[in-house]
Amino acid sequence: MRRLPRLLILLYPQKWRQRYESEFAALLEDMGPLGRHAPDLIWGAMKMQMKERDFLRLALAFGAVGLLAAVAFQVATPDRYVSKSVAHVTDLDDMGDREAEVLSRRSLSQIIQEQNLYQSERDRQPLEDVIENMRAKDIRVRPLSSDSFSIEFAYRDPAIAQKTVHQLMYGFTSVGAAALIHDASLPSEPSGRNRSFILSVGVTIGLFLGLLVWGILQFTPRTQILLACCGAGGAILCFAASFLLPEVYISTAVVRSVEKGIAVKLPIEDADISAFAGNPQLYGDNHDGRIPIETLMQRFRKNLRIEKISSPGGRDAVRISFSCNTPRCAQVGVASLTGGKFRDDPVALGKRVEVVDHASFPASPAGPNRAVLASFGLGIGLLAGALLSRRKSGGINPEPSSAFPAFEA
């Protein structure tokens, strides 16, 4: 008998296997390759385990299902290949402008069209969003030392990844801002997605669900129904309530000093913040200017986040984020600090700081996280159900009956 069916049979309760394993194995042999019937076999094992109420096996069964789901996720997600090129910085003064130009929407849009990148994504999303994702997730420009840097690009086709890196690097080398050290590599292996992390998440979620189901099965059937209703009610309630919470959009921008040794100094003094926060275009509820400026300034500071990041050439660089209830407000919040312009038009701030990445227009909200809220509601609901059942009758099933009396003897 093949190994996979033999392993899957082990998911069934021991008592069940003592009675049915031989004939069940004979059936699987007669059927030939398991193929599409594997999920049915796993689901059958889970149902048997639930009837058997054996915690360890139930948890293992759920853990195994979580593992299989994680493997399926990995198989379904296309491999990504990372091509890399390294260059020596020859003109440090021009590097900032070059990088802004190479990573500008116009330049990336041209590369996407020429290399025919992201075909399926472009069918579903506007090009603007595809470019944002490409810049944020797939392209990495990293400083390697004070006078060298690398460009990496991750894509599902290794040859296209190589061509794209070559084209990106050409944006620097063609004008003499950088000299090539290593041309774009042709990746032979897919990049190391964090496989072990994904697998462990799958197993952990499976084990947690196994624990949850086992816990519910310890109660009497009546209490099980009460728990299921309370859990589902809590999850539905919290999920529904999440729609009452304001959505949060986050816009980001990256600014950098024009020269090494100059620190990025953003306009965040009280006078600046007062001017930005008082802008009637920023907060929708202040269109009539009735909210006290102190309150607006406090809110602005709360919404604003500034963090230092690394930059080629060792220059000082920071990422500015602004969270707000509308995408427009988030973008205006960031643009307040970067000079009021937020498209492909680098703006010098006091001639000491330049905008590398302009204030983005967030297409989708960053919060509230409805899945987390629903899970929270499920947990609270189950807890409330357990407390309620204990108060009523003590709830715990004193003598759980076996599901397989037919073969217990």
Next chain:
Amino acid sequence: MSDPTLLVLSCLSDSPKHGYAMMEDIEAFAGVRLGPGTLYGAITRLEKEGWIAPVASNDRRQPYRLTAAGKRHLEAELAMLQKVVRTGTSRLRNA
């Protein structure tokens, strides 16, 4: 109709069969291919209820037969189904 227990009982109503033969027979008369987990879930349940019983066999392929209680249960289920079919058909005709 896709209730696996009813399909298995109907399958065994003429002669004893082992698991794979049940799968093939059910697919032939109902157009439903039961998975191995579903089939043995139904067999476990039916044997527990006493509606089917294993037939002595030296082969690993264990045949099952319908018991007298199983026959009575199947007859009752089919009678109810027939009633549902008759009512539905008649109401459709008059609609």
